[in-house]
Amino acid sequence: MSDIDKNAGPIVPDSALGRSLGAYTAPDLSGGFADRIIAATEGRAAPLPASRPAGSRWRSARRLAVGALAAGALGTAAAATGVLERIGVDLPSPAEVWSTITRSEPEAVPASRQGSGLPSGALDTRIEIEGPVDTPEELEEVFRRVDEIREERRDIRRERVDRLIDDAIERRREQGLPAPTPEREEQMRERLDQFRERRDTTREQRLEQRREEYRERIENGEELVPQDIIRERREERFQRPVGRRLERLREMSPEERRDAIRRFRERREEMSQQLNPAPEERDQEPEVLQAPQTDAFEMQPEMPPE
Amino acid sequence: MTIGSTPKADATNEDAALVARIAAREEAAFREVIGMHAALLHRIAYRMTGDAHEAEDIAQEAMLRLWDHAPRLGQRGEAMKLGPWLKRVAMNLAFDRLRSRGRTSDADVPERVDEAPLADEALAAEEDMLAARALMEGLPERQRAAIVLTYYEELPNAEAAEVLEMKLKAFESLLFRARAALRSAFEANEAQGGAA
Numbered sequence: 001m002s003d004i005d006k007n008a009g010p011i012v013p014d015s016a017l018g019r020s021l022g023a024y025t026a027p028d029l030s031g032g033f034a035d036r037i038i039a040a041t042e043g044r045a046a047p048l049p050a051s052r053p054a055g056s057r058w059r060s061a062r063r064l065a066v067g068a069l070a071a072g073a074l075g076t077a078a079a080a081t082g083v084l085e086r087i088g089v090d091l092p093s094p095a096e097v098w099s100t101i102t103r104s105e106p107e108a109v110p111a112s113r114q115g116s117g118l119p120s121g122a123l124d125t126r127i128e129i130e131g132p133v134d135t136p137e138e139l140e141e142v143f144r145r146v147d148e149i150r151e152e153r154r155d156i157r158r159e160r161v162d163r164l165i166d167d168a169i170e171r172r173r174e175q176g177l178p179a180p181t182p183e184r185e186e187q188m189r190e191r192l193d194q195f196r197e198r199r200d201t202t203r204e205q206r207l208e209q210r211r212e213e214y215r216e217r218i219e220n221g222e223e224l225v226p227q228d229i230i231r232e233r234r235e236e237r238f239q240r241p242v243g244r245r246l247e248r249l250r251e252m253s254p255e256e257r258r259d260a261i262r263r264f265r266e267r268r269e270e271m272s273q274q275l276n277p278a279p280e281e282r283d284q285e286p287e288v289l290q291a292p293q294t295d296a297f298e299m300q301p302e303m304p305p306e
Numbered sequence: 307m308t309i310g311s312t313p314k315a316d317a318t319n320e321d322a323a324l325v326a327r328i329a330a331r332e333e334a335a336f337r338e339v340i341g342m343h344a345a346l347l348h349r350i351a352y353r354m355t356g357d358a359h360e361a362e363d364i365a366q367e368a369m370l371r372l373w374d375h376a377p378r379l380g381q382r383g384e385a386m387k388l389g390p391w392l393k394r395v396a397m398n399l400a401f402d403r404l405r406s407r408g409r410t411s412d413a414d415v416p417e418r419v420d421e422a423p424l425a426d427e428a429l430a431a432e433e434d435m436l437a438a439r440a441l442m443e444g445l446p447e448r449q450r451a452a453i454v455l456t457y458y459e460e461l462p463n464a465e466a467a468e469v470l471e472m473k474l475k476a477f478e479s480l481l482f483r484a485r486a487a488l489r490s491a492f493e494a495n496e497a498q499g500g501a502a
Binding site: 016 | 333336337340341344345348349352353358361362365366369370373374431434435437438439441442453457458482483485486488489490492496
């Protein structure tokens with residue numbers, strides 16, 4: 001035992017220090033102590049009321065308000081520092097939100113928001129489909145293009161997540177904080193890959209199920225408009241007149257929808273005849289009719305993949 | 307195998323029942339608690355303040371606080387441990403008195419002047435007591451509390467830490483320093499030739 005430990009060890013009553021401390025005896029309580037206390041209780045105020053339950057409404061409201069403010073502040077800070085963009089959360093600008101509410105034309109998106117540190121054109125990729133899809137070949141071509149874009153976007157997302165993980169580990173190492181060992185990192189990445197695989201499998205199954213439905217509709221002679229196959233961006237859907245028409249179409253009963261599609265085909269047929277008259281008619285009337293196009297024909301959808 | 311509660315659990319149940327009875331303003335229960343704990347509180351307060359009258363005031367105030375707060379303390383149910391709670395209140399009251407005394411007086415150790423003729427033995431005992439008191443009062447108040455609780459009242463470290471509202475490790479460190487300071491002061495006194 002060191003001198004310090006010995007000096008700070010327990011005090012033995014038989015030691016010189018113990019005998020000295022033993023001399024510090026406490027006197028007894030004076031007689032009638034209990035009676036004096038009991039007498040003192042006579043003049044005491046009434047017992048304190050039981051404390052209020054923890055879930056007092058005012059206290060709860062205060063906590064809610066503090067929580068909401070804190071959440072708002074955190075959200076604002078995250079948006080301001082660009083964290084949400086880095087993790088792939090697309091925040092609409094105030095102008096976009098306003099245009100969605102008022103259904104007015106949104107202002108052009110500033111160039112600074114388009115980059116996000118991604119490969120050029122990564123998020124601007126769109127699938128272009130002209131006109132309705134009414135043959136199995138056209139449908140399979142649409143699927144092929146969609147798959148192409150999906151692959152590309154999936155790779156970009158994976159690359160972004162991997163880069164974020166690498167950056168985080170690197171930062172921890174630089175700051176001298178505990179970082180996963182190479183083995184542990186390998187395990188984590190394996191688990192991440194397994195998770196991705198499971199998620200992709202589930203998505204593929206759902207997608208294939210939906211595609212089968214499209215194939216059946218084509219086989220049944222139905223025409224598909226691009227919006228049936230490719231989900232349009234919400235803000236774009238509200239901005240385009242045809243989007244609003246399609247929205248209305250979706251809200252119709254099956255009978256009404258079939259009737260609307262039939263009328264649309266008749267109009268298209270009629271316009272087609274006007275644009276490409278029969279040979280005898282062409283001889284009689286050589287001028288090419290400039291028939292007005294409908295919104296559906298004007299539409300060149302540029303939408304993100306499913 | 308028999309199923310029963312441990313003595314500690316019984317004590318806790320008993321404490322809870324006593325507090326409930328005091329909350330119901332049952333004088334007998336209050337007297338019982340005074341009989342069980344008042345002397346201990348008085349000893350603690352005396353060794354902390356070195357003044358018998360002040361110690362009685364502290365013990366009385368601690369008991370009256372129990373009377374006042376019994377309805378609220380009763381809500382703790384079996385978690386209510388009367389002994390540690392009373393010791394904590396008494397210790398905090400003692401700290402308050404010491405701080406108040408420090409603000410109003412510069413006197414370190416109240417000198418007791420007794421003009422009555424004393425036998426040699428009584429005189430020696432008185433000197434020993436004053437020396438011990440001076441040793442204790444030379445310690446910072448929390449170190450003094452650690453010695454009072456563990457050496458004089460023989461409380462386990464865990465309970466003493468609970469009274470002082472400290473983590474066990476922090477309390478052990480405090481006790482370590484208190485013992486070292488006490489030994490140093492004692493050895494210094496001895497080197498100077500005895501009583502302070």
